[in-house]
Amino acid sequence: MPEPQTNESESPPAPLPERDGGPLMEVRGVRKSFVSGGHDIEVLKGIDLSIDSGRLSMLRGRSGSGKTTLLNLLGGLDRPTKGEVCFRGRPLHSWSDKRLTIVRRREIGFIFQSFALLPLLTASENVELSLRMAGIPRKEWKARVARCLDLVGLTKRASHRPFELSGGEQQRVAIAKAIAHKPHLLLADEPTAELDSQMAARIIAVFRDIIEAEQIAICMTTHDSTLWEAADVVYQMVDGRIELE
Known part of the structure; x- marks a missing residue:
């Protein structure tokens, strides 16, 4: 697919004022195809x-x-073959890789199936790393790290390294790290897949607390039917198409 053209400046995007009403993210007519064995395989239809x-x-x-x-399209990790992906009124689908990287670092948080924590860093240091990457002033680090670990219930585990934490605790550190830079949107790919049902429920409770405290949006993938009732909205995906339930 040819590189999309854009007239947007490559300089860091200026913060937009909060909008009254309207969705944080809009996806319109998105299709995504990959080439496999010389053939186009349409994944999103x-x-x-x-x-x-x-x-x-x-x-x-x-x-x-x-x-x-x-989920990758929502986070600007990939681009659609056709259609539009707009975040806070801005066309992510037409932006350069450099500009997308800036937006991801500043305005979107990611949680992956693997916890993606650095093993030699403590819980607080892993969260702090997110602030460094986002360019947050050093004077704000201590208070923000403390708040994020408190939100996920790990204040007393701040000095522990990943190998000293349970799987559920590591996932909560990953969540704290993902929200440290105060994103508008948190994207989570199967965040409870490696956890038992009790810990999965705990993670969803943490998500609800974060939404209330930080006023952000969270979008996650899951195949666990026990979690669906906790969502505000559930999108059923079948063969590359989506239906609102």
Whole structure:
């Protein structure tokens, strides 16, 4: 696919004022194809959805339904073959890689299936790393790290390294790290897949607390039917298409 053209400046985007009403993210007519064995394989077949601030959205569906591909498009990790992905009124689908990197570092948080923590750093140091990468002033680090670890219930584990933490605790450190730079949107790919049902419920409770405290949007993928009722909106994905439940 040819590199999309854009007239946007490569300089860091200026913060936008908060908007009254309207979705945080809009996806319109999105299709995504990959080349395999000399043939185009269409993974997403015309997706329309919106994500609002202060809400927990879930993408549900079987493996291969397109959940992770869609999540990557929402986070600017990939671009659609056709269609539009707009974040806070701005066209992510047409931006350069450099500009997308800036937006991801400043305005979007990511949680992956693996916890992605640096093993030699403590919980607080792993969270602090996110602030360094986002260019947050050093004077704000201590207070922000403390707040994020408090939000996920790990204040007393701040000095522990990942190998000293349980799987659920490591996931909560990953969440604290993902929200440290105060993103508008948190994207989580199967964040409870490696956890038992009790710990998975705990993670969802943490998400609800974060939404209330930080007023952000969270969108996650899951195949766990026990979690769906905790969402504000659930999108069912089947064969690259989406249906609102």
